[in-house]
Structures are given as structure tokens and as C-alpha cells.
Amino acid sequence: MDIxxxxxxxxxVTEFGQLPGIGRKTALRFVLYLLKQKPEDVxxxxxxxxxxxxxxxxxxxxxxxxxxxxxxxxxxxxxxRTVVCVVEDIRDVFAIENTNQFxxxxxxxxxxxxxxxxxxxxxINVENLVVRVGQDEIKEIIMALSATMEGDTxxxxxxKRLKDFDIKFTTxxxxxxxxxxxxxxxxxxxGRSILHRIPYENTLVK
Amino acid sequence: MDIxxxxxxxxxVTEFGQLPGIGRKTALRFVLYLLKQKPEDVxxxxxxxxxxxxxxxxxxxxxxxxxxxxxxxxxxxxxxRTVVCVVEDIRDVFAIENTNQFxxxxxxxxxxxxxxxxxxxxxINVENLVVRVGQDEIKEIIMALSATMEGDTxxxxxxKRLKDFDIKFTTxxxxxxxxxxxxxxxxxxxGRSILHRIPYENTLVK
Numbered sequence: 001m002d003i004x005x006x007x008x009x010x011x012x013v014t015e016f017g018q019l020p021g022i023g024r025k026t027a028l029r030f031v032l033y034l035l036k037q038k039p040e041d042v043x044x045x046x047x048x049x050x051x052x053x054x055x056x057x058x059x060x061x062x063x064x065x066x067x068x069x070x071x072x073x074x075x076x077x078x079x080x081r082t083v084v085c086v087v088e089d090i091r092d093v094f095a096i097e098n099t100n101q102f103x104x105x106x107x108x109x110x111x112x113x114x115x116x117x118x119x120x121x122x123x124i125n126v127e128n129l130v131v132r133v134g135q136d137e138i139k140e141i142i143m144a145l146s147a148t149m150e151g152d153t154x155x156x157x158x159x160k161r162l163k164d165f166d167i168k169f170t171t172x173x174x175x176x177x178x179x180x181x182x183x184x185x186x187x188x189x190x191g192r193s194i195l196h197r198i199p200y201e202n203t204l205v206k
Numbered sequence: 207m208d209i210x211x212x213x214x215x216x217x218x219v220t221e222f223g224q225l226p227g228i229g230r231k232t233a234l235r236f237v238l239y240l241l242k243q244k245p246e247d248v249x250x251x252x253x254x255x256x257x258x259x260x261x262x263x264x265x266x267x268x269x270x271x272x273x274x275x276x277x278x279x280x281x282x283x284x285x286x287r288t289v290v291c292v293v294e295d296i297r298d299v300f301a302i303e304n305t306n307q308f309x310x311x312x313x314x315x316x317x318x319x320x321x322x323x324x325x326x327x328x329x330i331n332v333e334n335l336v337v338r339v340g341q342d343e344i345k346e347i348i349m350a351l352s353a354t355m356e357g358d359t360x361x362x363x364x365x366k367r368l369k370d371f372d373i374k375f376t377t378x379x380x381x382x383x384x385x386x387x388x389x390x391x392x393x394x395x396x397g398r399s400i401l402h403r404i405p406y407e408n409t410l411v412k
Contacts, residue, residue, distance in 0.1 A: 051217075
């Protein structure tokens, strides 16, 4: 008997195996785990993902996930709609919201430009960002993308697309992580942290 | 907005998070992956697990997974039914089958004795192994469990349960892995490999 001999197991291993970072061994481990659970729990396990995919909606303004027309952030009147933070995906929205340091709104690109993987400007939500900047009263766009080549490329592309608008175009600070030992910081990060040094009084908690 | 604010996402993250070794961050990564897939693919993803759990059967003889009454191995007349290899779960059946070195049949315990996790002898399939040994013409039981304290405990327990039967009771060899450098082998393994040394001619491929 080979692992292929049981169609059901094989099908389930294949389904788990498509998840990012999951190989066949881990997938089989998941399958064995599910086989030990109660049928009703597995029923719920499977149907949750089906409901998720079918029922979830995206905010028509910022592309954040939302169960309504507008997401909770866009429809919150206490948020500053003149400042838009541009992020790659909703994970970044969660991460930034958890810092409690941002009271503006978001724009979720749904990806970043990555020529190696065939992802171009048309594959991410840039057009409706341009439309937003043209229609809404936006004063500042904060680019909060990963500090990678792909992230920098995307920032540059969006910068060019928005250069004719009268807005402030900023990116989040790159620097030595809080709590990090200086001697272990890489040279590029350390270089940028010197280049973009800030007045000490700005770092004091007000 | 917190990660909790969207019930559907939260439910899906919780479902993935129950899988062994999967934390909330990885679970969220899986959820984002599913959200990018076609609805029909996610439909298949979810329903595969529900079918798996509802339709899979276990071999009444060896507890291996099987879609029929008897599994493919137990119903294969070319296999030697006098030699039974006792394993923890079906993953081990796959692994041993892939070696092409075993032509006997299996007995799947479905776990090993682990007092720390509250798994006792009654929680694993020992009783029907004893029944099998009493009924079938079994000449040898090969214990193929992990080389851990739990594995050794389980081997000892089953050894005691079967000691009145006229059978050969063996365990798989412990020793230096093929391809491993001797200086990196741990002392216990090295010690066992010397203790259980074998005549050189037995290692030659016939």
C-alpha cells in the first residue's frame, strides 16, 4: 500500500498541501488529527472555510475585509479620513491597528509588485487608490510596505502615479528595531537610521 | 478594528489554529490564502475534510484506514499474515510500506501510552492485538514504535500482555542512521548500535 492507495486521505492531503508552507508530511499530520476529531467538529471545520469564502465582502473604499458595504474603519467617523495608510494586505491592517498609533484610514493593495512572480501594477489595487486621492480630501499618503525590493518598487510606482496630486507622500520609518542591540543591526538599516535621524524631543512620550 | 472584529475571519483562524503546530499567525496566513482562491476551490477544500471524516472506515483487523471491511494489506493474500508489525499510527504504515522491506501485516495502535497526556493502555488498540494473537496463527510481533520513553513504555506493556503466547517478540533495530557521521551520533544510539551489533555477512545485499 502506498500513500496514494486511499483516495480520501490522498485528496485531503492534497488540499492541505496547497496551503502556503505546508508539505505532504505536515498535511498528513493534519489529516490524522482531523480523523481523531468528532464528525460534527470536522463538519464545522470544513464548512467554516466555505462560509468564509462565500460570505466575506470587501470594503468598496479601502478593500479591507468587511461584512458590510464599508468596513468598520472607513465608516468610523472618529477616524481621520485625510490620512491614508497604504498596506499590502489585511494582516498589515491588523498589525498597525494593534499598535494604537494610527487614527487615519487604510488602503489595502492586496499584494505588491513582484515581477518574478508575474505580479504587475494592474494586479494590485492601485487604480482605486488614485481615484480615492482624486475624489476624497486626502492630505497624506503613508506607504507602509515591507522593506524589500518589491516593497520599494511598489512605493516608487505609486509615488509616480500620485506625483501630480497636492498631497504629502511619506513612508514608515526604517531603523534599528526597539530593543535591538546596535552591533547586530545590519549596515543598511543602521545607515538609514542615521540618515533619517530625528530630533530627540520628538521621541519623548508626550 | 481588532483581529476579532470580523467573526468569519476569526472563526476560520480558530479552526486552522486547532491543527497541530499551527499558531494564530500561520492560521491567518492560511485564511488570507483561501480568500484569494476561487469559491469552488474553497468549496472543495472544505468539503474534502467533511467527506474524509464521514466516509473513512478502519480495517476491523488491524485498525489501518480502509474504505472496505478489511484494508488492502490485510486482504492481500501475498502478505505474510504470521508476522505483525505494531505501529503507532497510519503514518508509520506508509513509512514502512515505502521501504519495501516488509511483507507482513500491521497492527495500528492509534497512539502510544503517555501518562503525561493522560493516554493509558485502554486508550490505544491493545485489546484487539491480544485477541488477534490468540486467534490468528501469528509467529512474530515486531514492535516499530518511536525510540522515546513513551514508545519504550508501550513496548514493555505489550510485551507483558503477550508474554504467555508462544510468539517471537522483537523490536526494530536502533542504531546509527545510514549516511550519518559517527562523531555526530548521540551516545545512547551509539551505545545501542554496539550492543546490538550484527554479523557483517547479514548486512550484505543478497
